[in-house]
Amino acid sequence: xxxxxxxxxxxxxxxxxxxxxxxxxxxxxxxxxxxxxxxxxxxxxxxxxxxxxxxxxxxxxxxxxxxxxxxxxxxxxxxxxxxxxxxxxxxxxxxxxxxxxxxxxxxxxxxxxxxxxxxxxxxxxxxxxxxxxxxxxxxxxxxxxxxxxxxxxxxxxxxxxxxxxxxxxxxxxxxxxxxxxxxxxxxxxxxxxxxxxxxxxxxxxxxxxxxxxxxxxxxxxx
Amino acid sequence: xxxxxxxxxxxxxxxxxxxxxxxxxxxxxxxxxxxxxxxxxxxxxxxxxxxxxxxxxxxxxxxxxxxxxxxxxxxxxxxxxxxxxxxxxxxxxxxxxxxxxxxxxxxxxxxxxxxxxxxxxxxxxxxxxxxxxxxxxxxxxxxxxxxxxxxxxxxxxxxxxxxxxxxxxxxxxxxxxxxxxxxxxxxxxxxxxxxxxxxxxxxxxxxxxxxxxxxxxxxxxx
Numbered sequence: 485x486x487x488x489x490x491x492x493x494x495x496x497x498x499x500x501x502x503x504x505x506x507x508x509x510x511x512x513x514x515x516x517x518x519x520x521x522x523x524x525x526x527x528x529x530x531x532x533x534x535x536x537x538x539x540x541x542x543x544x545x546x547x548x549x550x551x552x553x554x555x556x557x558x559x560x561x562x563x564x565x566x567x568x569x570x571x572x573x574x575x576x577x578x579x580x581x582x583x584x585x586x587x588x589x590x591x592x593x594x595x596x597x598x599x600x601x602x603x604x605x606x607x608x609x610x611x612x613x614x615x616x617x618x619x620x621x622x623x624x625x626x627x628x629x630x631x632x633x634x635x636x637x638x639x640x641x642x643x644x645x646x647x648x649x650x651x652x653x654x655x656x657x658x659x660x661x662x663x664x665x666x667x668x669x670x671x672x673x674x675x676x677x678x679x680x681x682x683x684x685x686x687x688x689x690x691x692x693x694x695x696x697x698x699x700x701x702x703x704x705x706x
Numbered sequence: 707x708x709x710x711x712x713x714x715x716x717x718x719x720x721x722x723x724x725x726x727x728x729x730x731x732x733x734x735x736x737x738x739x740x741x742x743x744x745x746x747x748x749x750x751x752x753x754x755x756x757x758x759x760x761x762x763x764x765x766x767x768x769x770x771x772x773x774x775x776x777x778x779x780x781x782x783x784x785x786x787x788x789x790x791x792x793x794x795x796x797x798x799x800x801x802x803x804x805x806x807x808x809x810x811x812x813x814x815x816x817x818x819x820x821x822x823x824x825x826x827x828x829x830x831x832x833x834x835x836x837x838x839x840x841x842x843x844x845x846x847x848x849x850x851x852x853x854x855x856x857x858x859x860x861x862x863x864x865x866x867x868x869x870x871x872x873x874x875x876x877x878x879x880x881x882x883x884x885x886x887x888x889x890x891x892x893x894x895x896x897x898x899x900x901x902x903x904x905x906x907x908x909x910x911x912x913x914x915x916x917x918x919x920x921x922x923x924x925x926x927x928x
Contacts, residue, residue, distance in 0.1 A: 511749070514756050518740030527733070527781040527788075531766060534736050538760035544753060559749040566749075 498673040499610050500554070502602060503547050504561030505569075505663070506614060509595065510544035511562075512569050513537075513588075520584030529581075529630070536623050543617035550613055564667065568659040575655050582634050586645050586702065589627035591652045593698045597691050598660070602670075605677030631702045646704040653695065720895040721832050722776070724824060725769050726783030727791075727885070728836060731817065732766035733784075734791050735759075735810075742806030751803075751852070758845050765839035772835055786889065790881040797877050804856055808867050808924065811849035813874045815920045819913050820882070824892075827899030853924045868926040875917065 514537045521533035548558040576591070578584035596618050603614040635642050664671050678684050696706040736759045743755035770780035798813070800806035818840050825836040857864050886893050900906050918928040 508749075511753060511756065514760075515740065515744060518737065518759065522737060527730075527784055531733060531763075531770070531780075534733065534763045535767065537740065538736075538763045541753075541756045541760045545757065548753070562749055 497669040499606055500551070500556060500561055501564070501667050501670050502599070502606065502614065502673075503551055503554075503610065504558075504563075505565040506599060506617065507544055507547035507551065507558060508562040508565045508569055509599075510540045510547065510617065512573055513540040513592065514544065516573060516578075516584075517588065520578055520581070520588070523578070523581040523584055525581060532626055536626075539622075546613065546617055550610070565663065568662050571662075572655055572659040576652050582631060582641065582645060583648055585627040585631055586649055586704075587652055588623055589631070589702065590649045590695070590698055591656060592623070594653065594656060594691060594695050597694050601687050601690070602674065602677070605673055628701050635703050642704060645702070646699070649699060649704060719891040721828055722773070722778060722783055723786070723889050723892050724821070724828065724836065724895075725773055725776075725832065726780075726785075727787040728821060728839065729766055729769035729773065729780060730784040730787045730791055731821075732762045732769065732839065734795055735762040735814065736766065738795060738800075738806075739810065742800055742803070742810070745800070745803040745806055747803060754848055758848075761844075768835065768839055772832070787885065790884050793884075794877055794881040798874050804853060804863065804867060805870055807849040807853055808871055808926075809874055810845055811853075811924065812871045812917070812920055813878060814845070816875065816878060816913060816917050819916050823909050823912070824896065824899070827895055850923050857925045864926060867924070868921070871921060871926060 517537035739759035746752035
């Protein structure tokens with residue numbers, strides 16, 4: 485038995501963990517996008533965010549359906565992750581429309597990259613499913629356009645939003661470490677999947693490089 | 707030229723008003739369901755409400771697409787109705803999970819019946835579109851089940867929720883009167899569609915009968 489295979493061809497504990505954490509992440513993404521939609525300065529912006537929230541709930545549903553197929557209770561699979569994910573969101577509640585956009589683009593981008601790296605270690609069909617629900621929902625272009633336009637109109641926003649992004653990354657690292665420390669199978673998967681601790685270091689470097697690209701796309705100093 | 711036909715086969719002002727008010731109603735329904743989802747006592751209940759919110763945003767999109775087809779700006783068509791609808795929701799913000807369910811079932815049920823009556827006076831394709839987006843999204847059964855179970859567990863809830871429902875109806879009437887007083891074309895459509903003031907009285911009676919049925923379905927005194 486391994487972390488990705490229970491020994492009889494069924495999903496191992498790390499697969500269940502990944503499906504569970506993602507299912508809850510999609511549910512909280514829905515919540516946050518729906519909340520941030522209310523901060524939108526226009527009806528069109530509000531509807532755009534609401535549509536993205538709706539897409540997340542579609543992904544949540546697919547992950548829950550898969551957990552059900554595996555004979556598992558989706559709520560039980562999500563339960564270990566509600567604490568850390570709620571703590572992340574409570575600790576980084578956007579107070580303006582632009583903070584919400586930066587959080588969704590930079591924070592979700594980082595999480596998405598991480599989950600995608602882990603998914604590469606999974607057998608199909610779960611690898612395919614995870615990569616599929618991680619596909620972009622049109623948010624990125626929208627966020628980049630809005631944030632760049634706002635910074636062009638008021639240069640002082642750039643420093644303030646860069647600081648906000650650094651706080652997001654700090655809080656995300658804190659909560660990820662808490663999850664990994666608590667879920668041995670996920671930690672195993674990460675080490676055996678990447679090969680060794682050097683492999684983990686390379687993975688972190690790739691995540692940080694992509695994060696820097698996103699910051700620059702917004703016009704922010706990484 | 708009439709309120710439903712601009713004289714050249716294109717949609718008249720009452721049709722545009724109805725599409726506009728419904729488009730904004732769906733956007734606020736999304737907001738409210740997303741907000742109430744956070745009051746859910748279980749992850750399954752929270753996901754159920756989030757899915758219903760997602761369905762509303764799909765309806766909103768279809769109405770905006772139709773307004774676009776008619777050469778209109780959806781935001782402009784919604785604008786006259788944001789004040790009254792926001793006032794309704796601000797004045798009836800649910801403070802518990804059960805209040806949210808009663809509001810969605812009783813309040814939306816009443817609104818849905820009213821829009822359905824008005825849609826009957828429209829030419830196709832708008833009549834078909836409106837009836838389509840007014841179709842149930844699975845909310846009713848869910849709300850009835852949850853509220854009945856809660857009342858069975860605590861009889862005192864029945865009186866409190868009935869009072870809450872009466873407050874909802876009162877606030878809905880106040881805001882509808884404000885809309886009708888302000889939108890001559892909608893008022894015209896209502897009078898000419900029903901035939902005369904007796905026809906309007908009959909329409910109101912049908913709305914009140916259906917409202918009573920919904921209250922009884924929840925186990926509440928109308």
